Amino acid sequence: MTTLLLARHGLTHLTGPVLAGWTPDVHLNDAGRAQAEALGARLASLELDAIVSSPLERCRETAQAVAAGRVTEVTTDERFGECRYGDWTGRPIAELAKDPLWPVVQAHPSAARFPGGESLPEVQHRAVAAVREWNERLGPKAVYLVCSHGDVIKAIVADALGLHLDxxxxxxxxxxxxxxxxxxxxxxxxxxxxxxxxxxxxLRPAEGSADADGGENLTVSDAAVGGGSGTT
Known part of the structure; x- marks a missing residue:
């Protein structure tokens, strides 16, 4: 069983009021660098078999903060890059909220294609395909981190939960x-x-633990009926 850790990048000067998308040279601001360093400190005791990042600067800088002091280097994978929002890129969120496409993105994202850009199903397909490939490459005992973007992470989580993209x-x-x-x-x-x-x-199962091998009469794919005793 492979464990994927998904980290969203830290704050930038555009995060929140503007849809940054693939806008070039968007770097972490002071608050974002502090967030990235805090994330790196939280994960310092956890052995990671790979650190993978979106190619965008804000993600690479966040991933580098996690990689600091490790022998594991950051690898970029464009499939974890931000959704290509096309004509929406760089525009204020308050302005986009008045666009006729906005309620579609909110209620029926599976039908949303950004003008001049990607559809959200395309984003989910590439990101989930990348996860499956990395899982296969790293093997069933691996724990690895991917630093990506909000909509990409949400799409991967929806797939993992068996949720429709909507x-x-x-x-x-x-x-x-x-x-x-x-x-x-x-x-x-x-x-x-x-x-x-x-x-x-x-987040890294101990060798021989019930969480690692499923325990007596259980497999690693079995869910704990009643909730179980926890994974820590």
């Missing part, structure tokens, strides 16, 4: 938040969602 707006991914998904042969398990604090040691 429900992905119910998922939240705050700046520098951590989401953890464990992929087993039968199904994924979402271990953490939009986590912005707390211990992370339980």
């Amino acid at each position: 429900q992905f707006q119910r998922v939240t991914a705050d700046p520098a938040s951590l989401t953890a998904i464990r992929y087993t042969p039968l199904r994924p398990f979402v271990l953490r969602l939009n986590d912005v604090g707390g211990d992370v040691t339980g």
